[in-house]
Amino acid sequence: MPIPKWTIKGIVDDYDTCGCCGRRGLKRTVALMPLDADGNEDGTAEDVAYYGTACAATALGWTQGKVTDTARAAQAQQDQRDAQARRMISIYAPVEFAPVWDQASVYYGRNHGQRDTGVRATDEVAKLLAEARAQLADTTTGPARPSRIEDFRRYVVIFTRDRRVYLVQHLSDDEAERQAQGDAAVRRTEEIRGSLAVVAALDSESARDVAYADDLTRRWNAHAWQAAHA
Numbered sequence: 699m700p701i702p703k704w705t706i707k708g709i710v711d712d713y714d715t716c717g718c719c720g721r722r723g724l725k726r727t728v729a730l731m732p733l734d735a736d737g738n739e740d741g742t743a744e745d746v747a748y749y750g751t752a753c754a755a756t757a758l759g760w761t762q763g764k765v766t767d768t769a770r771a772a773q774a775q776q777d778q779r780d781a782q783a784r785r786m787i788s789i790y791a792p793v794e795f796a797p798v799w800d801q802a803s804v805y806y807g808r809n810h811g812q813r814d815t816g817v818r819a820t821d822e823v824a825k826l827l828a829e830a831r832a833q834l835a836d837t838t839t840g841p842a843r844p845s846r847i848e849d850f851r852r853y854v855v856i857f858t859r860d861r862r863v864y865l866v867q868h869l870s871d872d873e874a875e876r877q878a879q880g881d882a883a884v885r886r887t888e889e890i891r892g893s894l895a896v897v898a899a900l901d902s903e904s905a906r907d908v909a910y911a912d913d914l915t916r917r918w919n920a921h922a923w924q925a926a927h928a
């Protein structure tokens with residue numbers, strides 16, 4: 699069997715023109731990354747071609763159904779990697795310039811098994827952040843996604859008495875509205891006799907992670923928010 703010349707990276711809603719036949723007004727296109735003779739990805743986001751499903755099917759020698767299924771699965775993986783990247787940035791970006799001991803404490807606190815193994819927390823944090831930023835900057839299947847501390851939004855997280863997440867709510871940028879949200883959250887927390895945290899994160903899933911994190915992680919998180927909005 700010949701090695702295919704392309705691999706499907708995902709589905710794109712932003713391009714409505716097929717890069718193969720030039721047909722316009724397509725609902726979506728599939729992102730095709732060129733492969734070298736050994737079947738390895740050969741290029742960056744700039745080398746990706748965007749084809750309609752019909753032309754992609756011809757290029758790959760597949761049915762359109764297989765193209766669509768494969769593209770959906772690839773896009774789901776991209777979305778998962780994005781979500782993971784947002785979590786890593788929400789946890790670690792605030793400690794990026796923290797003292798080494800704090801950085802180590804935050805990192806090993808989440809990676810117990812690596813303590814005393816020679817794995818250097820500062821290197822790992824730098825690597826995780828670089829990978830996460832590269833993931834969110836990747837434009838293969840759409841525009842770059844927010845990844846900076848300045849892009850964090852604030853969330854209130856309410857826990858039940860047994861420390862399960864009861865509610866994650868984005869706090870409004872409008873002060874009066876935020877005050878009302880805060881009052882309601884405090885009331886609700888008292889009603890269920892839970893506890894409450896306010897954290898900053900790139901999305902609500904990450905906010906949940908930050909809220910569950912240790913005190914030191916949350917202190918740096920609060921500090922980063924204040925520094926970014928001073």
Ligand SMILES: [Zn+2]
Pocket residue numbers: 716717718719720721749750752753
């Ligand atoms: Zn086409």
